[in-house]
Amino acid sequence: MAVLVAGVGYIGAKLVEDLLARGEKVVAIDNFFSTSRRAIERFCQHERFTFIKGNITDSRALSSAFSVAPISTVYALAAQASAHPAAATPRYTENTNLIGHRLLLDASKAAGAKTIAFASSFKVYGANLPPVVDESLPYGQFADLSHLSKCYAEKLLELYATTHGMRCLALRLGIVYGMGPVMKRDYRFITAPNKFCLQAVRGEQIELNPGANAPTGFIHVSDASRAMIDAVDEPLFAGYTPINAVTEVASVREVATMVATEAKKKGLPDVIIKLYGIAEPSSSGQGEQTKSVAPRPRVISSLGAPGERPRRTLWESLAEVLDYFKEAGGKD
Ligand SMILES: NC(=O)c1ccc[n+]([C@@H]2O[C@H](COP(=O)([O-])OP(=O)(O)OC[C@H]3O[C@@H](n4cnc5c(N)ncnc54)[C@H](O)[C@@H]3O)[C@@H](O)[C@H]2O)c1
Known part of the structure; x- marks a missing residue:
């Protein structure tokens, strides 16, 4: 079979x-x-x-x-x-x-x-x-x-x-x-976290819309x-x-910030995150949209509870993707 x-x-x-x-x-x-x-x-x-x-x-x-x-x-x-x-x-x-x-x-x-x-x-x-x-x-x-x-x-x-x-x-x-045998570079078909890594290597700014504040899986x-x-x-x-x-549950905005932080550690140029329609936090740290960020939901799966098997994390994996694009060169 x-x-x-x-x-x-x-x-x-x-x-x-x-x-x-x-x-x-x-x-x-x-x-x-x-x-x-x-x-x-x-x-x-x-x-x-x-x-x-x-x-x-x-x-x-x-x-x-x-x-x-x-x-x-x-x-x-x-x-x-x-x-x-x-x-x-x-x-x-x-x-x-x-x-x-x-x-x-x-x-x-x-x-x-x-x-x-x-x-x-x-x-x-x-x-x-x-x-x-x-x-x-x-x-x-x-x-x-x-x-x-x-x-x-x-x-x-x-x-x-x-x-x-x-x-x-x-x-x-x-x-x-994360890293797989097929790594896309075309922005129409690449997944958002990997795209942010490629943009960081290329020195491009990351543009986010208001939906980027919502927690997702x-x-x-x-x-x-x-x-x-x-x-x-x-x-x-x-x-x-x-x-x-x-x-893992996170917002796309948090993932972009993780990429910017990891890129800085790797000596890449500062990543600018441009937020369309998202108010920046005020000096008190409580911006209009920041206040309305939905709480992180708990995801339950019939496949088993988290922690039952080792899993990869965004933090470790985004660093690998940055290294990959850095070594392979940001160009197509
Ligand atoms: N990447 C993600 O973040 C994600 C998240 C949730 C669900 N999914 C789903 O997982 C599946 C695979 O996603 P992916 O990220 O590997 O996308 P992908 O675009 O890399 O893979 C899809 C493949 O299908 C092929 N394909 C497209 N149209 C076809 C057709 N008519 N006949 C034969 N082959 C065709 C493409 O050439 C491509 O190789 C999709 O159904 C996608 O919606 C992806």
Whole structure:
């Protein structure tokens, strides 16, 4: 039996690396929409890795992927994942994230794959989080099509679990960060914490909008990959199961400040953080917006309590990403 990884991008490449390391036979599919062929070449020499260049909206490409070997588990990470307005047309986002996911589920069902692990997002809860966030919290408000499409895909998983008896797991990943086998540099497709590191190395200012003050969930790319594999391995997860996958809660503004602090320690030029629509703290330290910063919510996950396994932290990992971009050079 083999596993199928749809989408060998920033997170998918780490997952492929980890699955190969645990001895799995891996089939992968990607259309190189936001990841270059070069990034995937490292795996192509591996004897247990087969790559199909193809679009998940193309049933024939999916059939080719499923005909390589019997597939037990599908890791669904192929998506137009970006909220950046210049990342893709709305039609591309809808085709991939709505139709593509349905076709992937149909192909999985036809091939007899038992488990689907879908890379959903912690953003399904919206921007204003209550004091406790567990998986029973209803969907919140959305600001872009990519994140909105996660609701459709999750409900699709629920439909296929109830109608076809498939095991459908939706990993609600926080903002993913840190060093992985595929490191993006295109600002349309790079994750915010890594982008701040690249900007610091390039001597650019970091621009933040008012939403940057809201606490949200983060997870290191290694922990995200591990959470997906652990969820698949967990026999208690049956039918449709949404699972929070967040290891730290912070605001994007705090992450930008961490990057600025680490950059200074590494002798990089001072990082200027430009805050659009966010009042700076007054001399008393209580600026208008600072006062209204929401308290840090507690995230509960059916995958286990924090502290049960070693996890990477933002502080240590951002320092590594800064070192990487510094050594590799800030230019593309
Ligand atoms: N990076 C994050 O912070 C984060 C957080 C939560 C959830 N997620 C989700 O995890 C998944 C992977 O995210 P990522 O950060 O690795 O993004 P990514 O853009 O690096 O990876 C997505 C991959 O899908 C491929 N792809 C796009 N359209 C395709 C299509 N039609 N057919 C085949 N392949 C296609 C891209 O080329 C890319 O390699 C996405 O669903 C994303 O929404 C990411």
